[in-house]
Amino acid sequence: MLFEKSKPYQGVEAVTSFRTLLYKETLRFWKVSVQTVAAPVLTALLYLVVFSHALRGRVPVYDGVPYTDFLVPGLVMMSVLQNAFANSSSSLVQSKITGNIVFVLLPPISYLEFFGAYVLASMARGLVVGSGVLLATLWFVELRLQAPLWAIGFALLGAALLGTLGLVAGIVSDKIDQMAAFQNFVIMPLTFLSGVFYSIHSLPPVWQKLSHANPFFYMIDGFRYGFFGVADFSPAASLAVVGASFLGVSLLALSLLKSGYKLRH
Amino acid sequence: MEQGEFFGLLGPNGAGKTTLINIIAGLARATSGSVSVMGADVAADYRRARRMLGVVPQELVFDPFFTVRETLRLQSGYFGIRGNDAWIDEVMAHLDLAAKADVNMRALSGGMKRRVLVAQALVHKPPVIVLDEPTAGVDVELRQGLWQFVRRLNRDGHTVVLTTHYLEEAELHCSRIAMLKAGRIAALDSTRNLLDSFSGLELRLRLDRESLPQPFPGQLLFSDRSFFRVKLQDYRQLEDALARLRESGVQIQEMELQPPDLEEVFVRLTGRGT
Numbered sequence: 001m002l003f004e005k006s007k008p009y010q011g012v013e014a015v016t017s018f019r020t021l022l023y024k025e026t027l028r029f030w031k032v033s034v035q036t037v038a039a040p041v042l043t044a045l046l047y048l049v050v051f052s053h054a055l056r057g058r059v060p061v062y063d064g065v066p067y068t069d070f071l072v073p074g075l076v077m078m079s080v081l082q083n084a085f086a087n088s089s090s091s092l093v094q095s096k097i098t099g100n101i102v103f104v105l106l107p108p109i110s111y112l113e114f115f116g117a118y119v120l121a122s123m124a125r126g127l128v129v130g131s132g133v134l135l136a137t138l139w140f141v142e143l144r145l146q147a148p149l150w151a152i153g154f155a156l157l158g159a160a161l162l163g164t165l166g167l168v169a170g171i172v173s174d175k176i177d178q179m180a181a182f183q184n185f186v187i188m189p190l191t192f193l194s195g196v197f198y199s200i201h202s203l204p205p206v207w208q209k210l211s212h213a214n215p216f217f218y219m220i221d222g223f224r225y226g227f228f229g230v231a232d233f234s235p236a237a238s239l240a241v242v243g244a245s246f247l248g249v250s251l252l253a254l255s256l257l258k259s260g261y262k263l264r265h
Numbered sequence: 266m267e268q269g270e271f272f273g274l275l276g277p278n279g280a281g282k283t284t285l286i287n288i289i290a291g292l293a294r295a296t297s298g299s300v301s302v303m304g305a306d307v308a309a310d311y312r313r314a315r316r317m318l319g320v321v322p323q324e325l326v327f328d329p330f331f332t333v334r335e336t337l338r339l340q341s342g343y344f345g346i347r348g349n350d351a352w353i354d355e356v357m358a359h360l361d362l363a364a365k366a367d368v369n370m371r372a373l374s375g376g377m378k379r380r381v382l383v384a385q386a387l388v389h390k391p392p393v394i395v396l397d398e399p400t401a402g403v404d405v406e407l408r409q410g411l412w413q414f415v416r417r418l419n420r421d422g423h424t425v426v427l428t429t430h431y432l433e434e435a436e437l438h439c440s441r442i443a444m445l446k447a448g449r450i451a452a453l454d455s456t457r458n459l460l461d462s463f464s465g466l467e468l469r470l471r472l473d474r475e476s477l478p479q480p481f482p483g484q485l486l487f488s489d490r491s492f493f494r495v496k497l498q499d500y501r502q503l504e505d506a507l508a509r510l511r512e513s514g515v516q517i518q519e520m521e522l523q524p525p526d527l528e529e530v531f532v533r534l535t536g537r538g539t
Binding site: 013014016017019020021023024027028031032098099100102103104105106107108109110260264265 | 287290291292293294311312313314315316318320322324326327328329330339340341342343344345346347385389
């Protein structure tokens, strides 16, 4: 006989299927690392060079912190967040369009394993790109890490949040068009207006208030606290906001996966 | 469906064949009723159910990032199997894929891609194999190879479920057939019974005159001068027809007998062609 008799599903098999999906999602971006890692690092460096040249000395940030130094953590975090989002969202939408999503829907992979694999792979990509940007900027600035644990914490949580958001966007979008629209009209403006290029305390009060409504602000601000020990908002409170957002988006993602919305008709 | 069967799922486009397969595979959810595979409910016990099932989809889908071997290794991993290389090599050999093992999926021909899809459905050695239109658009050589392979799997004890538009293939391979029409079962019986109960014989004659001797058994379907097509119910009626011709002294110049086939059963039951 070519097959084995029916036997109960074992826990070790579940771990293997989770690990395989995680491996595949990670390998997917690593195989085209020029496009997925090198390119975003270059883009971030370009922002650094251009903006620091244009705005250095003209935009007040924190006392004792030169503009170029101030810009670095913002750019690193921006790269982390955008790439974490891109990994899960583009992977899912492409799979749905080409039809090879069936390869991961047919096997006995639970919705928790599915969630975990896609989010962790997105975090991996976000963090790899972020590290790349950080390493590249060492050429331009001296690295200052006053509170490294805060930085790491925000990087991890931020990547997780955006990876999960990408998962939701990937499930809900039917076309690359819809995906691109979400990325260009929501994700990008929110990241750019979150205090990456300026400190929000230099904005007029109305805009400051609006910035507080931007979830990306808390991630950028908190991450930057890890570098300079200064922030526009309390880092503990920021962490709570980001943590709560992650929880909310995760619950949404898990319920979408469990119900099979747009994946299983 | 019985274990070890070679089961055919037929029906016109839109009848619900792919929907049914999707429900069995967990790709779609039934609004009512339940399905179980080898005793495992596809919704409540989906892990066991999916482990028992190997599905070969109709479309030539593939992941352009990976080679054939990587694809099969990943598939094994999804099903919770580690260290499956020996079996993967064996399956590739059976399907004539060994030479392309380390070639990217993108670079393969359509026929090769289809073979990889079959291999993917077998990496976890499922007792039940579902093939959705496996020979649609497939060249003759590959078709023969595929059928040989699938028949072997069936002989080895795998249950095979097949959907196809090629009724001759269904007639040849399937022991039992379900015919669907608009989401309902129009017929469900062994192939033999279906052929026996619904079909008839078609007799084609070219005679030495332009009219049939009356009364003539069966039903005249078509006539064009000395050419006639007559529908007969069974071989008994055929005997009557030949006897009638002999009695009337008619000379038969050409004769062709069309045996019962599924196409006719199909048209009868579903009211239209495939």
